[in-house]
Amino acid sequence: xxxxxxxxxxxxxxxxxxxxxxxxxxxxxxxxxxxxxxxxxxxxxxxxxxxxxxxxxxxxxxxxxxxxxxxxxxxxxxxxxxxxxxxxxxxxxxxxxxxxxxxxxxxxxxxxxxxxxxxxxxxxxxxxxxxxxxxxxxxxxxxxxxxxxxxxxxxxxxxxxxxxxxxxxxxxxxxxxxxxxxxxxxxxxxxxxxxxxxxxxxxxxxxxxxxxxxxxxxx
Amino acid sequence: xxxxxxxxxxxxxxxxxxxxxxxxxxxxxxxxxxxxxxxxxxxxxxxxxxxxxxxxxxxxxxxxxxxxxxxxxxxxxxxxxxxxxxxxxxxxxxxxxxxxxxxxxxxxxxxxxxxxxxxxxxxxxxxxxxxxxxxxxxxxxxxxxxxxxxxxxxxxxxxxxxxxxxxxxxxxxxxxxxxxxxxxxxxxxxxxxxxxxxxxxxxxxxxxxxxxxxxxxxx
DNA sequence: AATTATTTTTAGACAAACCTAAATTATTTT
DNA sequence: AAAATAATTTAGGTTTGTCTAAAAATAATT
Ligand SMILES: [Mn+2]
Ligand SMILES: [Mn+2]
Ligand SMILES: [Mn+2]
Ligand SMILES: [Mn+2]
Numbered sequence: 461x462x463x464x465x466x467x468x469x470x471x472x473x474x475x476x477x478x479x480x481x482x483x484x485x486x487x488x489x490x491x492x493x494x495x496x497x498x499x500x501x502x503x504x505x506x507x508x509x510x511x512x513x514x515x516x517x518x519x520x521x522x523x524x525x526x527x528x529x530x531x532x533x534x535x536x537x538x539x540x541x542x543x544x545x546x547x548x549x550x551x552x553x554x555x556x557x558x559x560x561x562x563x564x565x566x567x568x569x570x571x572x573x574x575x576x577x578x579x580x581x582x583x584x585x586x587x588x589x590x591x592x593x594x595x596x597x598x599x600x601x602x603x604x605x606x607x608x609x610x611x612x613x614x615x616x617x618x619x620x621x622x623x624x625x626x627x628x629x630x631x632x633x634x635x636x637x638x639x640x641x642x643x644x645x646x647x648x649x650x651x652x653x654x655x656x657x658x659x660x661x662x663x664x665x666x667x668x669x670x671x672x673x674x675x676x677x678x679x
Numbered sequence: 680x681x682x683x684x685x686x687x688x689x690x691x692x693x694x695x696x697x698x699x700x701x702x703x704x705x706x707x708x709x710x711x712x713x714x715x716x717x718x719x720x721x722x723x724x725x726x727x728x729x730x731x732x733x734x735x736x737x738x739x740x741x742x743x744x745x746x747x748x749x750x751x752x753x754x755x756x757x758x759x760x761x762x763x764x765x766x767x768x769x770x771x772x773x774x775x776x777x778x779x780x781x782x783x784x785x786x787x788x789x790x791x792x793x794x795x796x797x798x799x800x801x802x803x804x805x806x807x808x809x810x811x812x813x814x815x816x817x818x819x820x821x822x823x824x825x826x827x828x829x830x831x832x833x834x835x836x837x838x839x840x841x842x843x844x845x846x847x848x849x850x851x852x853x854x855x856x857x858x859x860x861x862x863x864x865x866x867x868x869x870x871x872x873x874x875x876x877x878x879x880x881x882x883x884x885x886x887x888x889x890x891x892x893x894x895x896x897x898x
Numbered sequence: 899a900a901t902t903a904t905t906t907t908t909a910g911a912c913a914a915a916c917c918t919a920a921a922t923t924a925t926t927t928t
Numbered sequence: 929a930a931a932a933t934a935a936t937t938t939a940g941g942t943t944t945g946t947c948t949a950a951a952a953a954t955a956a957t958t
Contacts, residue, residue, distance in 0.1 A: 466945065486906055499946055501907055506944090518906060518953060549793040562785045568778045574768040685915065705936055718916055720937055725914090737923060737936060 461510070461526075465565045468534050469493060470503050471512060472564075474523055475531035483520030532596035533572075538564040539585035539592075540575055546586040547579065553586055554625035588619030588638045588675070606654065606666075606674040609644045615676035616641045622673050634664060641679065680729075680745075684784045687753050688712060689722050690731060691783075693742055694750035702739025751815035752791075757783040758804035758811075759794055765805040766798065772805055773844035807838030807857045807894070825873065825885075825893040828863050834895035835860045841892050853883060860898065 463471070473492045477484040486504070490497045504521055507513045512527035523531060541563040545551040551559075573594060576582075583599050584590055590598035603618055617640045620627060631637065636658070645655040645663055652668035666674075682690070692711045696703040705723070709716045723740055726732045731746035742750060760782040764770040770778075792813060795801075802818050803809055809817035822837055836859045839846060850856065855877070864874040864882055871887035885893075 464944080487904095495945090496947065497906065498908080498948080502945075545790075545793075549790070549797050551789075551793065555789070559785065559787045559790055562787075563782075566778065566781045568781075570770075570774070571764075571768070571778055574764075574770065578768050683914080706934095714915090715917065716936060717918080717938080721915075 461530075462567070463512075463530065466503070467507065467510075467512075468530070468565055470500075470507060471523065471527055471531045472534045472538075474513065474521060475528065475535065478522055483522055485520045489521075529596055532592045532598075534564050536592040536594075536596075537566070537572055539589055540572065540579065540582070542585045542587070543579055543582045543591070544575060547582075552625070553628045554623055556586065557623055584618075584638070586638075587623055588617075601677050603675040603677055605672060606644070606656075606676055607652065607668065607671040609676065611644050611646050614641065614643050614679050616679050617674055618677050619675040620673055621675060627670075627673055630670065634666070635661075642676075680749075681786070682729075682731075682749065685722070686726065686729075686731075687749070687784055689719075689726060690742065690746055690750045691753045691757075693732065693740060694747065694754065697741055702741055704739045708740075748815055751811045751817075753783050755811040755813075755815075756785070756791055758808060759791065759798060759801070761804045761806070762798055762801045762810070763794060766801075771844070772847045773842055775805065776842055803837075803857070805857075806842055807836075820896055822894040822896055824891060825863070825875075825895055826871065826887065826890040828895060830863050830865050833860065833862050833898050835898050836893055837896050838894035839892055840894060846889075846892055849889065853885070854880075861895075 470489070470493065473489055474484050477488055477492060486497045486500045489500045493500070504513065504515050507527070508515045512524055512530065513521050514524055515521040538560045541560040542556045545556040545559060546553065576594070581593075582591055590600070592598040601618060604615070605621075606615070609615055617636060617638050620631075620638070636642075640658060642656045642658045645657055647654050648665075652671070653665050654668075654671045655663050655665050657663045689708070689712065692708055693703050696707050696711060705716045705719045708719045712719070723732065723734050726746070727734045731743055731749065732740050733743055734740040757779045760779040761775045764775040764778060765772065795813070800812075801810055809819070811817040820837060823834070824840075825834070828834055836855060836857055839850075839857070855861075859877060861875045861877045864876055866873050867884075871890070872884050873887075873890045874882050874884045876882045
């Protein structure tokens with residue numbers, strides 16, 4: 461059951477789009493893969509014949525059990541390589557995605573497992589996304605958008621909603637990284653800015669845009 | 680000037696086949712790439728139009744200046760990844776080639792340079808082959824096949840003529856690695872076996888087959 | 899319920915990389 | 929120098945993944 465790079469990219473795109481409810485539509489996939497709907501239909505037929513998806517014409521698509529298994533392994537590789545690039549090769553946050561997009565298609569099972577061991581089995585990638593283990597299991601964590609957190613609640617930054625250089629730049633300047641603990645002090649309804657305190661430091665104010673890009677867990 | 684994976688594999692194969700003299704023939708290439716001569720001819724036309732090779736129908740092929748430059752960068756990536764796999768991920772000698780065959784096609788310039796730095800700019804890959812630097816220069820070393828070395832000459836193992844698990848296994852058993860220094864004591868013409876001494880250890884005898892797989896430099 | 903708009907699929911083509919079989923060209927052998 | 933052999937190229941197809949344009953199905957409006 462060896463997949464081509466293109467098939468893998470489709471499978472992964474379906475995986476990300478189908479998160480939770482509903483079927484993934486042809487147009488959604490075309491947009492996500494930067495291709496045309498007609499090409500997607502062709503590929504959906506192919507993936508159906510390989511039993512990787514459940515697909516009814518005009519009704520959208522979901523991954524089959526086998527498809528989901530394959531998707532998890534691609535996501536595993538993608539996130540392990542991102543972790544490697546940031547932690548070992550000193551890449552920035554914002555630079556790793558495209559490279560990992562290529563590295564994720566290297567199929568050696570042994571390579572993945574040895575890389576995982578070398579990295580000491582990380583649980584999260586540099587953007588805070590969970591890394592599936594070799595069985596496809598990953599840590600689930602209930603996350604909240606910082607903009608929805610009530611004042612006086614202690615939280616820890618776990619994930620970012622964007623991987624842009626701009627966001628990385630801003631967070632660096634504010635000395636915030638994934639894992640940083642903070643408390644929401646108050647919120648200003650005029651501009652939806654949020655005042656937060658990071659331990660031992662004077663309170664700072666962050667913009668609505670920034671608060672919407674930060675996902676935290678309760679502690 | 681972006682090359683496909685297939686184009687890169689052809690360029691690299693030509694590079695390895697053309698070492699020193701003569702043009703590379705269509706049949707040589709077909710054998711090396713595990714394809715048919717007709718397919719090679721198609722690709723040679725394509726590479727000619729991209730100015731990567733000098734090719735006259737029926738007369739064989741050589742890399743152009745640009746082609747050689749590209750080939751050196753692919754070889755650089757291949758050997759850096761092999762070094763990474765052995766030194767960091769604990770792969771065996773014999774296991775790295777196929778994986779590196781895939782990794783070498785990842786095109787990020789930044790990735791190569793950062794990997795090189797992470798590995799501390801190694802000069803040789805795990806098989807003793809020189810790694811081109813970012814300008815395409817590599818260490819040249821006059822090597823001799825151990826079977827041709829005269830008695831009482833001190834030498835150092837620099838390269839192996841095979842990457843098989845079998846050779847690795849035998850060398851491990853005899854405690855020989857790349858870098859091991861040895862002296863040829865005498866040679867037996869009955870079976871072309873060679874008696875060598877490795878410092879502080881009792882003399883050992885190696886077979887003709889093994890002596891032909893070992894390449895050494897004089898010290 | 900009928901019309902219009904949107905989404906999706908089908909039909910027919912194309913480029914990349916490969917193939918087999920046949921035609922050419924080059925090299926050996928007689 | 930002619931004939932036989934070997935190497936190489938051409939001709940014509942296939943598969944994979946893509947595309948545009950047209951047809952069909954679904955969804956949204958009136
Ligand atoms: Mn990808
Ligand atoms: Mn990520
Ligand atoms: Mn390769
Ligand atoms: Mn090597």
